[in-house]
Amino acid sequence: MNEAARKGVSARSPHAIDAYVGERLRLRRTLLGMSQEALGDELNLSFQQVQKYELGRNRISASKLFEVSRILAIEPGEFFAGFDQITASPLPPVDDESAKIASMVARISDTRVRAQIRSFIDSLSTTDRKAG
Template sequence: MDDHSASPKQATKEDVIVGLRIQTLRKSRGISQTALGIAIGVSFQQIQKYEIGANRVGAGRLSDIARVLGAPVSVFFEEGDAAAAQEKTEVFDLLRAPGAVDLLNAFITIEDDRLRLEVLALVRSAARMEQDHGA
């Protein structure tokens, strides 16, 4: 069955992508699910459902979310070819990891290129150690 032939209330692959982008943008703005929910008039549980793609986000609601997050509605939709869309989806998946957005926000405040490289080497070393130890 084609994703676009799903019933109006059944979430599709596109709904999951929109949800990932809502979550990533919300986290990058430092806004909690509760605060976003209050701002648009829904529960934090509803925000959770939007973010995992369990519930579809209507056009009006998506417009409200974009307004609260200070972004154009277009930020939630795929653009370009399939490879670029897949790459964007993978990036959004990476940003969902706990602490990923915080780490990036802290990293971009480091102005010294040498220090940035040292931080990157430290993080890579920690990741290798964890992989080697099976933790």
């Protein structure tokens, strides 16, 4: 029996850390308003390869992760931030609409306005939980 089978993980499913790093990469890229194609061009990769990294299907090497962090203006360690707090599964994927909203809010320079938006969204999500 191979190691993946012993751990109860499909040999084809991404490892939790690869999926987590990929999701963090996708979130940061989206927040900056950068397409997979544009990031791929910067890295001399196809957009499909960037997509595989983001989905955790392919592992990203340390050197490539360092290069990505430089392009996305983020510390390499930020791709792993919070992973140790996750139990058995990675964060749920961020849908495109949520990523678009996060990107728009991130472009608002007035911190008071961003705080008001966050408070408004929090009140809506609290209302949804009570109704459900």
